[in-house]
Amino acid sequence: MFAVGSLVAGYRIEQVLATGATGTVYRAKHPTLPRRDALKVLSADLSRDPAFRERFIREADIASLLDHPNIVSIYDRGEAEDGHLWIAMQYVAGTDAEAALQAGTMTAARAIRIAGEVAKALDYAHQRNVVHHDVKPGNVLLASGSHADEHVLLTDFGVARAAGSSHEPGRPDSDSTVAVTLAYAAPEVIAGDAIDRRADIYSLGCTLFRMLTGKQPFYTAEGTTAVARAHLYQTPPRVSDHLPGATRQLDVVVARALAKYPEDRFGSAREFAAAAAASAASLTGERPDPSSSRGGQARHGTTLSLDPLRRNVAERVRSVSEQIRSAHGPLRQVRERPVVVIWAVFAVLATISVILWAKLLWPPSSEPEGTSAATSPATTTSSATAGPAALVRLLPPGYSRGTCARVPTASDVTAAVSCGPNADPGGPTTSTYTLSRDLPALRKAFTDVVNRSAPVICPPNIQSPGPWRRNDSPTVVRGTLFCGVQAGQPIVAWTDEQKRLLGVARAQAPGAALDALYAWWSTHS
Template identity: 45%
Template sequence: MTADPGDYPTRPEASPGTDPAAMIGRQIGVYRLESEIGRGGMATVYRATDLRLERTVALKLMSPEIARDETFRKRFAQESRVAAAIDHPHIVPVFDAGEAEGKLYIAMCYVAGQDLAALLAREAPLPLAKALRIATQVASALDAAHAHDLVHRDVKPGNILVTKGTDSDHPEHVYLTDFGLTKKSLSQTGFTRLGLVVGTMDYAAPEQIAGKPVDRRCDVYSLACVVFEMLTGAPPFRRDDDRALYYAHQYEAPPRLSEHRSGLPDGVDEVLTAALAKAPDDRYDSCLAFVTALRRAGEGPPPPPATPPEPPGWAAPVFPERTA
C-alpha cells in the first residue's frame, strides 16, 4: 500500500517515544513488521505479516502519546469495530484492531498500487472522464461510511489508492483508506489542542478548520477539493503559509475552475462552486449527489431535437400542416 498514512503529514516525523525503523522485524501480537510504509506524529504504518493466516497486511501503530489517553482508547475500540463492519468494494477492509505490548494497532488489507497523489504528480491534470471515474468510486465509499455514521475528515489524494481495474470500461479500481478512526477520538479528547491537526489543510472544510461540528458534508467539500486538483493539477486554495490557507478556506470565494482549465462545459464550474460552498447547508447533501451533478454537467447540454424530414409530395394529404 503506497498511500500516505492519512491523518499525519507526508514528511517523515518520528512518533514520540518510538523509533519506527527499530521496529522492523519485531512482532506485535500476531503481526511481524516487515517494512515501513509511512509515518507521522500520530501513527506509523508498516507492511506486516499476519502469522496466523500467513498473509500480508498494512499495520497501523498509534503513537504512545495518543495511546496513553484512556478516553481515546475506548473510542478507538468502538470506532474500529464500526469501520470493520463496513463491507464496500471501494473501502480498504479493516481486519483487526486491538492492543499488544501496550501498543494500539489496526490491521488493514494491504493494497498493492499507487495513491492518487503519485498519479497526479505524474499525469495531472486528468481527463474529465478519468477524474469522474475516480471521484464516483470515492463518493460511493464515502456515502457508505456516512450510512454507518462515520465521517472521514481527511479525504485527500494520499488516502485514495488507485489500482488496475477489471476491463477497458473500468480501467481503475479505487480504494479509500484511513477513515476517521482516530480523528473523531482526537477531537473529543483534546489532542487537537496539543497541535495535532485533524485533517489536511489543502482539503479541509471551513467548519472543520473552525473546530465546529462536522457531518457528511465536510467530506463533500474535501472531495470537491480533490476533484478540483484532478482537473487542474492543484487544490483550489494555494497559499504560502497555513494561516493564509485557513483564511482562504473559511472566507474567500473558491476559484472558478474555468480560470485554470479551459474546454470543460460551463456547468462544471457551477457544480464545483456549490460543492465548495462555505456553509454546509449550501453544499450537496451527499458525495454521490455531487458527483452525479458533476457527471451531468460534464456531458454538456443535450443536443437539440432533430428536425423531421419533409414528407414526400404524395403524402401531403396526411401531413397538411407540413405542406401549408
C-alpha cells in the same frame, strides 16, 4: 519504527508503506493466514497518550462496522507487548491519488472516476451516521490495474466521528486534525461547528479540484491562518482557470460542493459526483448519462442552481481566531430601505394608488389589447399568482413614467417588464424584472442568467453567486445575489424568494463600473 523482519503482535513486518506524525503503516504477513495485511502501529509516545489512544481505538471501532467495496476493511486491533497500539487492515497493493498526481498519471477522466468511487464509499458511511472527516487524495487508495477499472478505496477513518459532533478546540486530536487536513477542511470544521455528511462533500470537492488541477483549492494563501480564512470567506476557485477545456458548468458544480454553508452543497456525495461527471464530459470524452445528469440537479429541480444560504453568518462561520474575526466583518451588509407600515384603513387607497401608478409607469402602447390596469390581476396579494400591477409594487425607485414596458411571458412567469434607465445615482441603463410562478421556475431563471454571464466577485469581496440579507433581519436569507459581466458590461442579478422576484440590472454606458451598479443595488434591494 520496526525493522523488516520484526514481529508485532504476531505479524511479521515485511515493508514500510507509509509514515506520519502519529505512526507507521507496514505491510505484514498475517500470523496464521496466507495473506498480507496493512498493519498500522501508533508511535510509542502517542500510544501512552490517553487522547490519542481514544482516537486510535475509535478509528478501529468505527471503520470495523463499515463493510463496503470502496472502504478499506478493518480486521483486528490490539496492543503489542511493548505497549504499541495497532490496527490490522486490508492491504491494497498500488498507490494513492496524491502519489498518482505527483507521478503525472492523473488524467481528468481518472479524477472524475475516482471521485465517483469515493462518493459511493462516503454515501454508505453517511447512511450509517459516520462522517469520515479527513477526505483528501492521500487517503484515497488505488489498487494496481488499468486506470479505467482500478479499484478505489477510502482509508483512514482515524478522525471519523458521528454526524452532528463538533470539533473541540484544545483537544490534542482536534488540534492536530485541523493542522493536517486544513487544505481540505470544510468551513464548519475550521469554525468548530457541528458537522455532518456535507463536510465530507466539501472535502471531496477540494479533492476533485486537486486531482483535476494539481493545486489545492486555496493554494495562494500563505500560512495556516490565511488558508483558514480562505475556506471561511474566499470565493470558491474555478477549475477552468487551471484546466484547459473545463466548462463553466463544471465550475458551478465545484463551487456548489465548496459552498461556505452546508445547506448550499449537494445533498449527497454521489449527487455531486454525478453532476461533476456530466459537466466534465468534454474533458473525459464520455457522453453524459441523462440519468446521471439528473443527479446534478438542484434540490428543487433546477440544473446546477445554487440554493440560497439559510443560516446566520455570525452563528455559522465563527472565525478561527480573533485575528480572523477582526480582519473580516460580516459577509454582507445591505442598507435597508425604510419600511412604511400602512394601517388597514388605507388599504383601499393603496390599491387605487398601485393601479394608477401602473398606468403611469407603462405607456398605453404596452397594454395588451382589450385589457386595462383596472382589470388586471393587480389586487392579488400572492406573489406566485400576482399580475403586472403587483410587480410594479416591487420595482426599485428611480424609474420615471414610460420607462418600463411589459414583455411577453413564458408559462412559468406571471409578469415581466423591461425598463430603461434608472434615474438614481449609479442606476442601471437597462433592467428586467420578472415574477415567477414558483421557486423552481425562479431558480431556473436565475441560473440561466448566471450561465450567460462571466461571474465576478461582488464589491468589495462578496461571494457571487451568494446569499443576501437585510440588516433588519440578518438571520433571514432573502435570495441569491450574482455579479457578473455580459458583453463586456457589468450586471447585477438577484432573487427575492419570498416574492418570487428576479431582477437583472445592467450598466451599458461606456466605461460603466460594477462598483456603482452594486452600490445602487445595495440601496435599492
